[in-house]
Amino acid sequence: MNFSETVDTAALRPQIYNYLGFHGVGQSEQTDVLIDECIRELEKTARFRYLYKSFDSPPEFLNKEPYTEFLRGASGVIISAMTLGVEVDRRSKLLFRTDMPRAVVFDACASAYLEHLSDEYEKTIGDDLSFRFCPGYGGSSVKDLKYIFDILRPEKIGMALNSSDFMLPSKSMAGIIAVGKKTVKSCKNCIMYGSCSYIKEGSTCYGSVKR
């Protein structure tokens, strides 16, 4: 992998504050330090794995809305899955036992860290990729994750899907990426649109734009 798993914490900080519910205000030196420490700890604990397959034409399960709309005009599609590994979950669990405030920050940092590493990794795949569209969002069914698991078999990178279609370990994601089509993540089709706490607070979740 020719990308670095060491990150510039300052760049991730706004997103982490967002996850913590700070919504752009109330940053404190104390929390900054905690975020720094958690990121450094993640660099040691996380075992980032990224798995993908690309297709010239979409696999069958994508022949329905909202995927067809998302993939319209794309020259190909990438199916991907990625995780920080079980040791992050283990560490998080211990922190919830020994140091709750740190645990909450660690959890937010882990989410931002996974998003960041995945974005960075995708830059090594190509420069004409859309954002990752994940089943369960944007009006799609979380049940479609099963197809992604059938295609990729991400068990080999230590991921599993439980009976309620949750991906394990908890810091794992899956994505459908349109190739040759620059699309931006937007709020309008999101399942949370209407009740989203980020929008109420005047911000958005990771990398989304209000449209």
Added chain:
Amino acid sequence: MLRLGEKVIVFDGGFGSELERLGLRGVPEELNITAAEEIKSIHRSYSCADIATANTFGLNPIKYHGSFSLCELAQKAVENAKASGNPVFFDVGPSGAMLEPIGTLTFEQAYDAFKEVAEISRDIADGYIVETFSDLYELKACILALKENSSLPIFATMTFDSSGRTLTGSTPEIAANTLAGLGVNALGVNCSLGPRELLPIVERLVNATDLPVIVQPNRGLPVMENGKTVYKLSADEFVENIEKMLDMGVSIIGGCCGTTPEFIERISEFSGREVRKHAFAPRTLVNSANSICEIDGVKICGERLNPTGKKALKEALINDDLDYLVDVAVRQQEAGADILDVNAGLPQIDEKTVLPKIIKKLQEYCDLPLQLDSSNAEAVEAAARVYNGIPLINSVNGEREVMDKVFPIAKKYGAVVLGLAMDKNGVPKTARERCEIAERIIAAAAEYGIPRHRIMIDTLVVTASAEQMLVRQTLDALEMVRKLGVKTALGVSNVSFGLPNRPLLNRTFLSLAMERGLNMPIMDPLDGEMTGAVRAFELLTGIDENAENYIDIYKDFTPSSQQTLKTAKENKSAATLYDCVKQGLKAHAAQLTEEELKTREPMEVVSDVLIKALDDVGRLYESGKLFLPQLISSAEAAKTAFAVVSQHMPQDSEQKGKVVLATVHGDVHDIGKNIVKVVIESYGWTVIDLGKDVPPERVVEAVRKHQPFAVGLSALMTTTVPSMEATVKALRADGCKAKIFVGGAVLNAETAEAIGADCYTKDALSMAKKLDELATEK
């Protein structure tokens, strides 16, 4: 006839890549029936190997849900593999589900699945190749199931990444010690990486075992070409690195992803070659899934999870408060323990049920290897079975019937056994007699196939107050027993019983004993003087090279700092309890509460200080001036204060009620629920936390048992809202009178009403306030 461990044996190679090459799509295991001829042709192309692997990798009841029966697929797969003309090993891959605690599959469910695999294969195959496992716990369930339900040989391999660990964090040494302990016939590594990248891992495996080592590498590291995985390593380079492995002492070779008949043909030239013998020094090792401990030098065994003389632990055990035990374990780990003793021996407790439950809970949080301490052999067996690693068993003694009960368990689970140098006549007076009992124990262990390095001897501490002259015999015995080639242990602090200034005697005795050959003091690791004596000994005897560990621990030491070491991280301080809670300084909360209690009644401290501080923090949180981490810090500080206040409350004083909390069935997200727990506890509510993925019937059962004021249910995603609804219905059907709260990312007031809940609260603080409001109305 294959001569395992003497002559090199060659397995076949990659199957998936061959299926792809032939354009065979679909569930690989079903192809055994739907494309039998093609499968046979692949097996034939690998006939140059010594052993064929049946096409059964995903054939288990958890992973396979197709239209054929497991049994018919198994039979066809073995029949197809026989086309190679070679003995057939049944391929057993991971279940595909993730085990607890990260996933939801229980150890017992995994065992049952692999038991079914054993039942469909034991009469038709020649052996098992258990491969591509990355979770040691799942692998243990698999090996136990295969061994208990068949008599075929088992070769077991795990996958490691370039960091030298499996995906769940086990090292080659941990894998080797555990698998050898469980009695596999060969162990090793498959898949993972290419042969060159695997060399360091193979070297570590070979050095860690005297069993035959098996290696089945991929065809180098894959590269992505147009989104497809491609392996490009040449057969020459593959062969060259395989030969290096054989030179290290590897016995069994084969190929994994990307390897083709050409590769296996090339390495089959090594078949029948003499296996290179390598030096192997047996060591006394215990391990968890993530950490391995060699009992050598001095290793501290933490004694605080033994209820003898510990009132709070006794109560926790009786009340099934496993969280308390986890806290004790984590504190000992942080204080520098190497192993933890676990004992649940109380007359009120069914050890056979409780000990394994404790072990399962502790290993979720604590990395240290565990010592299973019980005189009840059934409890030891139940605990050893669910232990994720190789435990230490405490204990046997020189009595034949005790050894006959415990040694079969130790043999089966690969445990190290601690033997007490005593028998039915009690503790012998002289060192010579104690050493004779040790010899008897070692000889009896050997009859059960337990080697000397899996035995430790406790030469037994007597109290200096009662038998002063025998203290020396204990020390002499240490030296004599060490000469037998076994490691030693002592429950050090017994020496001072009944005498004043016990710490002084304990640490002096500890120093004497270490010098005479004590390897494992069983002691309180939180006692800084005792752990200090161990660290000093390690420095002075050169175990701690360049004094690195010692300096790291004591670099900030000043005589007065010793007592305050634990709170050193808290550089802030608060003048009053109110400030302390508001600033979230948990470390000072207990002391400041005690001070408040000198001048105020307990209830006043609650209402005038704690509630006031929490309300102020709550207001700041609601107005966006304080944030989640600070809110939680304050809640934790308040919780600590409440614990102190409650000790001063009159026994019959009115307390706020109980709240049962659970993340509903199917949902494994419990962060939100954990935050709710700490916040409402800080408001004085007693929380019964049922954890995550809790089935409705368990919630109903807990509500019946605890009669709470409220029930809080959490769900994170739309898919588990039906499960939440089912829980609410089950509670109503059972006549639950408690208020039912629901919360979680996808919930809102409308959904809450639709599924029949009483209250929806958007976050932890609103729930705490709503609870108080409802309690006042009542």
